[in-house]
Amino acid sequence: MTEYRAVFDAEVSFVNGGGLSAQGFRLDVPRADVSEGEVAELLVRHLGLALVGGVEFAGFEVVEEAHKGSRGVDRHQDVSKPTDASGRGPLVDLSHTIRAGLVTYPGIPAPTIRPHLTREASRKTYAPGTEFEIDVIDLPGNTGTYLDSPFHRYEDGGDLSTLPLETLVGLRAEVFHLQDASERGIPAAVFFERPREALAGAAVLLHTGWSRRFGTPAYATGSPFLTEEGTRFLVDAGVALVGIDALNIDDTESGGTRPAHTLLLEAGIHVVEHLTALDRLPARGARFTAVPPRVEGFGTFPVRAFAELPAGE
Structure with missing residues (x-):
């Protein structure tokens, strides 16, 4: 089976500052018509990078060449079904916490909470020693x-x-x-x-x-x-x-x-x-x-x- 590698210079920037440069980098790719966007993803995973802000290429080309074992090239790996741990974790x-008067988003009303039935009032309805509290809350959905x-x-x-x-x-x-x-x-x-x-x-x-x-x-x-x-x-x-x-x-x-x-x-x-x-x-x-x-x-x-x-x- 024919295999391919991408050859390029790259500038990687990070969202928390700093950057990484690569010249003449060669990376295994899954096919000849792979896009620069796909290679950017493969490069990030191959290098194990995090907090990447962007990847820019120069001199990008794909050549016919045997794979050398770059990480992240197998895009058919089933990662959607991780092994279930026995028992429930923490x-x-x-x-x-929602409370009366909480402002979540500027301009949206805060929730209000008021009693519908107080414990004291419920004692008139229920048997001795039995009481309930029923409250009403008014709140926007965006709370x-x-x-x-x-x-x-x-x-x-x-x-x-x-x-x-x-x-x-x-x-x-x-x-x-x-x-x-x-x-x-x-x-x-x-x-x-x-x-x-x-x-x-x-x-x-x-x-x-x-x-x-x-x-x-x-x-x-x-x-x-x-x-x-x-x-x-x-x-x-x-x-x-x-x-x-x-x-x-x-x-x-x-x-x-x-x-x-x-x-x-x-x-x-x-x-x-x-x-x-x-x-x-x-x-x-x-x-x-x-x-x-x-x-x-x-x-x-x-x-x-x-x-x-x-x-x-």
Whole structure:
């Protein structure tokens, strides 16, 4: 069977600063018509790089040459079915606590909580020693840690009542720890370190570290976000869900454009915003769950998002 290698000079930049140069680099590739974008992904995985911001090539060509054993070339490896650990691993709560008066997003009302039936009043209805409290909560769907369904963006999109549980429960978590990034926008190249097959059907969780500002005025400005380029990469990879521990999956300071919401929800990919504690998750191996109530005609709602770590961790 004929084998091929790409030959090129490359400049690799990192989201947390710095760069890497390569001259006359040769890399095994799966076929003759491989694109520069595919080779960029292969290069990142071959070198074991993380926090990549971009890859630029010069003098790029593909030559007929026997493979030398570059890592990451076998794109047919089945990474979608990791071995299940016996027993349940530790659980990590990834949700913010909702309380009366909590401001999640500037301009959206805070929740209010009031009693419908107090314990004192219930004593008149029930047997001696038996009492209950029933409360009423008024809150916008965009409160605390919440999930967006397609209906949030599209009038004819599926609402919360239509979301299949298998797309919300026990998803493989692919976590990208980006808290050291020097730029607000998360580019596509960040995801090159893992095969696309690993991202397909997974919950991609973006750990920016911004959640430490949650509940303060500093949370509202300068928040990290997923770029349109990065969004398109994840849509093409077939992810099931994208979550972020920041104000919004989009750049709220861009003048109203929302490419991440637009593209993800159009593709039926769930969005979870305002996560927390992502620093406690490994890059791979955890399982992610975020389930909203089954409400018709509603697009967003708070979730109790959590991750199950591999047993023994």
